[in-house]
Amino acid sequence: MECELCGKTISGKPTKIRIEGVVLLVCSDCARKYSEFIVKRPQARAPRPIRRPKRTPLSYEPQYDIVEDYSERIKEAREMLGLTRELLARELGEKESVIRRLEAGSLVPTIDMARRLERLLRIKLLVPKGYEEEPSITTRSVRPELTLGDIVVIRERRERKRREANEGGSSR
Ligand SMILES: [Zn+2]
Known part of the structure; x- marks a missing residue:
């Protein structure tokens, strides 16, 4: 050839x-x-180095503190994402009243709940015990990627479309 x-x-x-x-x-x-x-060729590719996370002894459970201004961080991030309390509650699998109390500061989230909120809202709520956080790190560090807000909007749009398709001109 x-x-x-x-x-x-x-x-x-x-x-x-x-x-x-x-x-x-x-x-x-x-x-x-x-x-x-x-x-x-695929087999010529260098093997990916296996990164082993440094394991702490199994018995060791890192202790976390919830940041002091968690209520403001949650509220600010939620509003920035354009989420209603109801939607955030749904995503979190909690009642809307839980979100309201979190934002009012009358309810301190559990570590588990804080972790889920961190992931959903891309904020920092947990700090290792005794750790002084720098004041510059705030909820402003939300990255301009596809956010929960976007996903919710996309999902809603899709649902609306499906609803419209189901109604299929019967209404108009
Ligand atoms: Zn040639």
Whole structure:
């Protein structure tokens, strides 16, 4: 067969290269020239290093404190995500009144609940016991990725569409 780049007859095995998404079978000369584009075979891939988390002894359970201003952090993050208390409660699997009490500061979340809130709202609520947190780290560190708010909006839109499809012109 011929090299798809220079047209030279390939004697041995052609080398597969990919340039801007186009896969070409090329001769060894071209392969050398474009070595950075060579498509590596899966088995040639370097084995992924297994990262073993440093295990603390099983009996050791890290102790956490809930941050002092947890109520403000929860409220601020929820509002920033455009979530109602009801929606947050639903995502959290708790009653709406629980959210209201959390935001009012009359209920301190359990460590487990705080963990779930941290994940859902992308905020920090837990600090290791005795740890003084820097005042600069706040809920403002919410990353501009797909947030819970977006997901809820997408889900609602989908539900509305499905509802409309089910009604299918019977109403109008
Ligand atoms: Zn060639």
